[in-house]
Amino acid sequence: MKRKLHLLLALLFPILMCAQAPELQEFATGFSRPVDIKHANDSRLFIVEQDGVIKILDATGNTNATPFLDIDARVRSSGNEQGLLGLAFDPNYAINDRFYVNYINNSGNTVIARFTTTSNPDIADDTSEEILLTITQPYTNHNGGSLAFGTDGYLYIALGDGGSAGDPDNYAQNLQSHLGKILRIDVSGASGYTVPATNPFVGNPAGLDEIWSYGLRNPWKISFDSDNGELWIGDVGQNNREEINNVPIVNTGYNFGWKCYEGNETFNTTGCPAAATITFPVGEYNYGGSPFRCSITGGYRYRGNMYPGIEGWYIFADYCSNELGALTPGLGGTWSMSMFNTPFSPNISTFGEDMNKELYAAGLTDGVIYKIYDPFLSVGENSLSNKYQIYPNPANDYFQISNQNTASQIKEVVMYSFSGKLISTTTITTENQKITTNHLTDGIYIVQLISNNDAVSYHKLIKN
Structure with a gap:
């Protein structure tokens, strides 16, 4: 299944780059x-x-x-x-x-x-x-x-x-x-x-x-x-x-x-x-x-x-x-x-x-x-999204957020389906907290990160 998804993405993204x-x-x-x-x-x-x-x-x-x-x-x-x-x-x-x-x-x-x-x-x-x-x-x-x-x-x-x-x-x-x-x-x-x-x-x-x-x-x-x-x-x-x-x-x-x-x-x-x-x-x-x-x-x-x-x-x-x-x-x-x-x-x-x-x-x-x-999946690239990354991506059972610390922390992670339906909201309480994905079907998701000062960024997540 992973191989099929990777092949799909490899074929999909060149097409998306041609016309928006x-x-x-x-x-x-x-x-x-x-x-x-x-x-x-x-x-x-x-x-x-x-x-x-x-x-x-x-x-x-x-x-x-x-x-x-x-x-x-x-x-x-x-x-x-x-x-x-x-x-x-x-x-x-x-x-x-x-x-x-x-x-x-x-x-x-x-x-x-x-x-x-x-x-x-x-x-x-x-x-x-x-x-x-x-x-x-x-x-x-x-x-x-x-x-x-x-x-x-x-x-x-x-x-x-x-x-x-x-x-x-x-x-x-x-x-x-x-x-x-x-x-x-x-x-x-x-x-x-x-x-x-x-x-x-x-x-x-x-x-x-x-x-x-x-x-x-x-x-x-x-x-x-x-x-x-x-x-x-x-x-x-x-x-x-x-x-x-x-x-x-x-x-x-x-x-x-x-x-x-x-x-x-x-x-x-x-x-x-x-x-x-x-x-x-x-x-x-x-x-x-x-x-x-x-x-x-x-x-x-x-x-x-x-x-x-x-x-x-x-x-x-x-x-x-x-x-x-x-x-x-x-x-x-x-x-x-x-x-x-x-x-x-x-x-x-x-x-x-x-x-x-x-x-x-x-x-x-x-x-x-x-x-x-937007089929480009061109989710936000701002200062917050450049500072924090989600990994591993593609994910199997979970993902985490990089650069977490007590002074500057993501306080909430919101997950949406590709069609924009709300899936889950997770409160972040520790630096290395894992957000589970094992309940998700394989596909592409959008992850919203909300910081302590309410700044927001969006990230693509592949689940396979």
């Missing part, structure tokens, strides 16, 4: 139409199912038997783009137990609501609902649905143009409509919400107070870069362009152009403002082709520590082609786009971060939660 692409690794199964993944600044992942249920997934890939929240009876999910669509935890969730959801109610309209958690942190109080906003939806599609808190502490709400095709009622450019917009509200009060005084149309009758930006067709997923606070938007196109927008949080209203423009291309400029006033996308790709691409699923910039080879990449997907995509930063604020085939056909509906900023994706049709990983 983020890939999917199965993390957990058994979900029904998952459409959002969020964390509450702890080890849990909260998986939003379109029918109206939120489930908790732990770090080992196991799902709690009892849902966190079940509001199926309040949610209309008969349309492909209807349902419970978005989740966001309050920045002060650890203190106030408050979280927010975006769903389509039984009348077919968008509801933004606040709930609280019970004394059991794994179960929400479904009777605590406070409806903050109800927005009439003229059609069943283009509901948007994403929720996220910015670094300014405000709640951002992504709404589509109301549906049909071609924005027939021109909602996206109409500043008297919430549709085709990103709204920004302050939910820090005891009840209800207020409008930030810095919203671009506060005190200006030309636009509604809640509007922060406009000109969007169907911003199915938005996210904030946890490093610099910038907003990323995956806006689903009509039949020509799928687009990605990236902007810093400022208080002037961005106009992203729809339906005047689809991506960088003219769509219908009747009555539209000058092109110089439009914020055009930082990335776009063509609808159609082979493989057939039809709908962007917006993602996140990777800011985790486990795979520094993809640090700063914006990871997204196309729902129809089942490709992962990446925007990689270049000189002068430029971006390069790449699309990568995957061995799966999950119809990726969403991405999410865990508390360590590692990325996940959800397959709508297969109900699988995937971990995003």
Whole structure:
């Protein structure tokens, strides 16, 4: 068996050195139409199912038997783009137990609501609902649905143009409509919400107070870069362009152009403002082709520590082609786009971060939660990882950590499977402590070392 593993690695690493692409690794199964993944600044992942249920997934890939929240009876999910669509935890969730959801109610309209958690942190109080906003939806599609808190502490709400095709009622450019917009509200009060005084149309009758930006067709997923606070938007196109927008949080209203423009291309400029006033996308790709691409699923910039080879990449997907995509930063604020085939056909509906900023994706049709990983296995090479090494590597029954001493010591060793599932946590109490591996199957693992001053490094471990 050892000989086979060594041969596999000898064949594998030259291939990995030739081309780098983020890939999917199965993390957990058994979900029904998952459409959002969020964390509450702890080890849990909260998986939003379109029918109206939120489930908790732990770090080992196991799902709690009892849902966190079940509001199926309040949610209309008969349309492909209807349902419970978005989740966001309050920045002060650890203190106030408050979280927010975006769903389509039984009348077919968008509801933004606040709930609280019970004394059991794994179960929400479904009777605590406070409806903050109800927005009439003229059609069943283009509901948007994403929720996220910015670094300014405000709640951002992504709404589509109301549906049909071609924005027939021109909602996206109409500043008297919430549709085709990103709204920004302050939910820090005891009840209800207020409008930030810095919203671009506060005190200006030309636009509604809640509007922060406009000109969007169907911003199915938005996210904030946890490093610099910038907003990323995956806006689903009509039949020509799928687009990605990236902007810093400022208080002037961005106009992203729809339906005047689809991506960088003219769509219908009747009555539209000058092109110089439009914020055009930082990335776009063509609808159609082979493989057939039809709908962007917006993602996140990777800011985790486990795979520094993809640090700063914006990871997204196309729902129809089942490709992962990446925007990689270049000189002068430029971006390069790449699309990568995957061995799966999950119809990726969403991405999410865990508390360590590692990325996940959800397959709508297969109900699988995937971990995003770098096949280079380019785990961290920093001052800590250069100081400490794990040996023997490959390991049989155990490994140890070099350079341990009482003044500077690794206090904890955390082991993960290649797919990112938590396997074990070991507290280090002696300089020559052995960490057992005889319970592991042969393969490749990731070892996290945590020092006394909470510095972290990652190391590859081969078990054979």
